[in-house]
Amino acid sequence: MAKNKNKYYVVWKGRKPGIYDTWDKCKEQIFQFEGAEYKAFPTKEAAEKAFKGAYIDYKNIDARKIAFTDEQRKLIGRPRKNSIAVDAACSGNPGILEYRGVYTKTGQEIFRMGPFPEGTVNIGEFLALVHGLALLKQKNSDLPVYSDSKTAIAWVKKKKANTKLKETEKNKELFELLRRGEKWLQENKIKNPIIKWETEYWGEIPADFGRK
Numbered sequence: 001m002a003k004n005k006n007k008y009y010v011v012w013k014g015r016k017p018g019i020y021d022t023w024d025k026c027k028e029q030i031f032q033f034e035g036a037e038y039k040a041f042p043t044k045e046a047a048e049k050a051f052k053g054a055y056i057d058y059k060n061i062d063a064r065k066i067a068f069t070d071e072q073r074k075l076i077g078r079p080r081k082n083s084i085a086v087d088a089a090c091s092g093n094p095g096i097l098e099y100r101g102v103y104t105k106t107g108q109e110i111f112r113m114g115p116f117p118e119g120t121v122n123i124g125e126f127l128a129l130v131h132g133l134a135l136l137k138q139k140n141s142d143l144p145v146y147s148d149s150k151t152a153i154a155w156v157k158k159k160k161a162n163t164k165l166k167e168t169e170k171n172k173e174l175f176e177l178l179r180r181g182e183k184w185l186q187e188n189k190i191k192n193p194i195i196k197w198e199t200e201y202w203g204e205i206p207a208d209f210g211r212k
Contacts, residue, residue: 088124
């Protein structure tokens with residue numbers, strides 16, 4: 001872990017428990033200290049709040065969330081549970097690609113496509129979003145669709161996948177899906193709200209493949 005002036009390090013168990021403003025200072029307290037308990041936080045206020053608690057309470061929590069104020073949380077709001085969420089996973093760039101959609105409230109998978117042997121995550125996110133919109137139109141549903149990809153949302157709004165990936169024999173099927181997706185967007189009016197999933201506030205999107 002590199003030194004980072006924008007982080008504060010809480011040491012619950014170490015040579016000298018406390019809050020440290022550099023990694024080097026924190027490291028002095030925990031290096032080769034058996035059973036050391038420590039964690040980085042994005043603000044001093046978040047670190048001070050965590051230090052008053054126990055390590056076990058913060059061990060598996062995304063430290064970024066603790067730093068948000070009540071005012072920030074109110075501004076961003078909460079996701080609408082009655083919706084669908086879409087996401088993609090790609091092993092390599094390009095690499096093996098999959099994408100899917102789930103009901104936000106339950107996490108129940110409603111579609112999954114792939115694996116495709118040579119794709120990119122942006123292509124997957126775009127196709128997932130189009131697939132979700134087409135499915136909702138077919139069902140005459142006005143549910144919103146969440147995506148955590150600004151790129152995919154922009155491509156859908158432009159009705160064009162602006163990928164730099166070249167078509168090959170390996171990804172021929174994927175490019176056929178891209179062309180079909182673009183054609184669908186050009187021929188259909190989108191009525192469903194497309195909403196950016198705010199990962200920093202809400203955690204991973206429910207459609208996430210959990211492979212990070």
